[in-house]
Each structure stands twice: as structure tokens, then as C-alpha cells.
Amino acid sequence: MRILEISNLTAGYWRLPVIEDICIDVNDGTVVALLGPNGSGKSTVLKSIMGFTKIFKGSIVYNGVVITGASTTKLARMGIGYVPQINNVFRSLTVKENLEVGAYTRKNDLNIDEILEVFPEIKTLLNNKADSLSGGERQLLAIARALVSNPKLLLLDEPTASLSPKNTVIVLSKIREIKSRGIPVLIAEQNVLKTLEISDKAYVLVSGRCITSGPSEEILKNEDLGRLYLGLKR
Ligand code: ADP
Ligand code: MG
Numbered sequence: 001m002r003i004l005e006i007s008n009l010t011a012g013y014w015r016l017p018v019i020e021d022i023c024i025d026v027n028d029g030t031v032v033a034l035l036g037p038n039g040s041g042k043s044t045v046l047k048s049i050m051g052f053t054k055i056f057k058g059s060i061v062y063n064g065v066v067i068t069g070a071s072t073t074k075l076a077r078m079g080i081g082y083v084p085q086i087n088n089v090f091r092s093l094t095v096k097e098n099l100e101v102g103a104y105t106r107k108n109d110l111n112i113d114e115i116l117e118v119f120p121e122i123k124t125l126l127n128n129k130a131d132s133l134s135g136g137e138r139q140l141l142a143i144a145r146a147l148v149s150n151p152k153l154l155l156l157d158e159p160t161a162s163l164s165p166k167n168t169v170i171v172l173s174k175i176r177e178i179k180s181r182g183i184p185v186l187i188a189e190q191n192v193l194k195t196l197e198i199s200d201k202a203y204v205l206v207s208g209r210c211i212t213s214g215p216s217e218e219i220l221k222n223e224d225l226g227r228l229y230l231g232l233k234r
Pocket of ligand 1: 013018036037038039040041042043044045
């Protein structure tokens with residue numbers, strides 16, 4: 001089943017469109033990657049889903065409901081979890097408090113212990129301030145926070161940006177685990193190779209346009225694409 005369908009989306013900020021004619025499908029049970037160089041429009045796609053941009057054209061349908069331009073609160077209540085690239089935890093709160101705030105935004109009986117099974121790395125840090133965590137731990141907390149609200153779709157904006165290679169692998173491995181728990185993920189990333197390994201399907205954006213899309217394994221095999229647009233040298 002299709003959980004998200006973005007059709008011919010043109011969107012941007014104020015008067016200026018920065019992404020044009022974007023079409024993206026996310027099916028249940030899949031991880032979909034949004035790849036492309038810096039400034040290509042990945043974040044703008046995610047922000048458009050969350051209602052943070054000006055939409056000039058196109059539509060966004062979530063679970064059969066048109067959500068184009070819907071409020072962030074409504075989208076959260078409908079089950080869309082969003083982890084922005086920066087400022088995605090409350091730094092002055094403890095890890096536990098951050099998770100509790102996450103759970104509060106959507107009334108449910110999901111327990112934090114269950115989420116912590118997926119994130120043993122932060123389980124021992126529950127009473128530490130988020131501010132004191134390492135970059136990797138903080139990203140894990142941000143993702144865990146989004147999960148305690150029991151989302152039906154998770155949007156992640158460059159969760160590995162500025163992380164060490166080791167932490168990048170840890171964070172990306174969680175995405176597989178999230179998928180195995182039945183939550184589809186749309187992830188914007190610049191770590192092309194590692195993301196293609198954990199995703200089912202990928203879209204490649206260049207200058208606000210989708211230049212290609214397909215099964216991740218096929219994108220991985222396309223050497224020209226990798227060399228020209230994704231900074232891959234092989
Ligand atoms: P990416 O996430 O792929 O790095 P972005 O979606 O952040 O790309 O940015 C796409 C384009 O939109 C860039 O040219 C960027 O300068 C522009 N842009 C991003 N945010 C804003 C904003 N708040 N106001 C105006 N332009 C923006
Ligand atoms: Mg971005």
C-alpha cells in the first residue's frame with residue numbers, strides 16, 4: 001500500500017520555487033532515500049510535507065488523504081514523525097524528559113522502554129542532559145523521540161550529517177530496524193553509498209529537480225550517475 005504520494009510538487013520559500021515537479025512515492029514497509037548534493041532541495045521536500053514551505057503546484061497525499069499545506073500539528077496527529085536536521089532535541093532537558101515530551105505530543109500507550117530496546121546506546125544515559133550527549137547519541141535520541149509518538153511514517157533529514165563514519169553506520173543501522181518494526185521511512189542523506197545499502201528505493205535530486213529514481217541497488221550500479229551527481233569515485 002502507498003503511504004505517501006507526492007505528485008508534481010513545486011515548492012519553495014516566499015516567491016521562489018526551489019524544487020520543481022517532484023514526484024515521490026513511499027510504500028508501506030520500505031525505506032526511501034532522497035539523495036543529492038548540498039542545496040539540491042532534499043530538506044525542502046521534507047519541509048514541504050510538513051507544511052513549512054510555500055507550495056506553488058502539485059499535491060501530497062498521505063494514507064489516501066490530501067495533506068498539501070496541512071498544519072504541522074495535524075500532520076503529527078495523523079502519524080507523520082519528522083526529525084529535522086538541526087535543533088531536533090531539547091538540549092536543556094534530560095534524555096528521559098526528551099522522550100516523555102515525544103510521547104506527549106500524541107496520546108498513546110506506547111512505552112518508552114520498547115523504544116529503548118532499539119536504542120541501547122542511550123538507555124544508560126536517561127538522566128543525562130541532551131546537551132551533554134555526543135553528536136551520535138543526540139541523533140539517536142532525536143530519532144527515538146520521533147518514534148515514541150508512534151508514527152506511521154518517519155521523515156529523517158540527514159541524520160548522519162557531521163557524524164563520524166562509525167556513528168553514521170550506527171544511525172543508519174537503526175533505520176533498518178525501524179523498517180523491520182513496520183514503520184516506513186523517507187530519509188534525506190548525503191552519505192550516498194551507505195544510504196543506498198539500507199534503502200529500497202532512491203530519488204536523486206539535482207538543482208531542485210528529480211533526475212532519476214529507482215530501486216537502490218540499480219542506482220548503486222549506475223556509475224555515471226554516482227560520479228556526476230553523487231560525488232562517488234570508484
Ligand atoms: P538540501 O537539503 O538538499 O541541501 P535545501 O532544500 O536545504 O537543500 O535547499 C534547496 C535550496 O533552497 C537552496 O538553494 C537553498 O539555498 C534554498 N533555501 C533553503 N532554505 C531556504 C529558506 N528558508 N529561504 C530561502 N531559500 C532557502
Ligand atoms: Mg538539507
